[in-house]
Amino acid sequence: MKRNSRLSLALHTLSHMAGDPDRVRTSADIAVHAGTNPVVVRRVLGKLREAGLLSSEKGHAGGWRLAKPARSITLADVYLALDERLVSGNDTDLEPSHCSVETGLQMRVAEVLEEIEESLVKRLRETSITDVHPKSCSYCDS
Amino acid sequence: MKRNSRLSLALHTLSHMAGDPDRVRTSADIAVHAGTNPVVVRRVLGKLREAGLLSSEKGHAGGWRLAKPARSITLADVYLALDERLVSGNDTDLEPSHCSVETGLQMRVAEVLEEIEESLVKRLRETSITDVHPKSCSYCDS
DNA sequence: TCACACGTAACAATAGCAGTTGCATTTATC
DNA sequence: GATAAATGCAACTGCTATTGTTACGTGTGA
Secondary structure (H helix, E strand, C coil): CCCCHHHHHHHHHHHHHHHCCCCCECHHHHHHHHCCCHHHHHHHHHHHHHCCCEEEECCCCCEEEECCCHHHCEHHHHHHHCCCCCCCCCCCCCCCCCCHHHHHHHHHHHHHHHHHHHHHHHHHCCCEHHHCCCCCCHHHCC | CCCCHHHHHHHHHHHHHHHCCCCCECHHHHHHHHCCCHHHHHHHHHHHHHCCCEEEECCCCCEEEECCCHHHCEHHHHHHHCCCCCCCCCCCCCCCCCCHHHHHHHHHHHHHHHHHHHHHHHHHCCCEHHHCCCCCCHHHHC
């Protein structure tokens, strides 16, 4: 896997779950299907649980399932749950320039990028994870 | 500097230039103002030149300037010039899964992310670099 | 000829992330 | 109670992308 793998993995998994919401899946199962590692799966899905999108149960016959109706989960929920800030970086530490004008410009640039970030989230809010699920999905039967 | 520094640096520089389009700036000047290195500046600005946004001149009294009216340069131009693909990764090598259904789902996820990517570019196209320039900018006089 | 600036290659340093291992904890089942 | 199975979490290892830096070649005006 490469870049944006977290978001990709999350959507992949949630899309599966949307197809068969009652089924409980283990991180091992998911890892096999996603072609990755159980620990990586738990790391990503843990974020989604913190955000209230998924629930997990320990112990025998434990695993993961949706914590709310698939229809109500948008891509924005997933995006925000993963703390992804693709456009505006997490630049909290913009070092103060010697020139006050530079500082003003830096803040303005950050401001614009923040606006774009918000636009992105707004767009993500328009798509549900059920929209990601393919029309013909025989996995739901397997 | 941190993440997204290329986009940030590019907007920073272009915003400056928009304020005083006739002035020729050296990569050294820009580097000082942006708090980075001349070579880094040339790397980023080189991309913008390839895209026809900037022009550069070698030799004595050489440097960088806008290649077209600031008003006509949008954030999308900058974004695309830098080959940034923030949402949909450059995943050209999605390894074929053992399961055809998985492959279908992976493609569907990539498809959705591509749609989001296009929405982002569309949004970026609505903002010009002149919109990034601060209202009160004394730099234009310096 | 000289100073200056871009163009580019090569390298080091850093940061983020996937992958992996190991172990503690929780829980259903025997 | 013992056992198997699952999450939770910490620590560690590579891998990759990016920035920063140095060095040198090339072009250009004074």
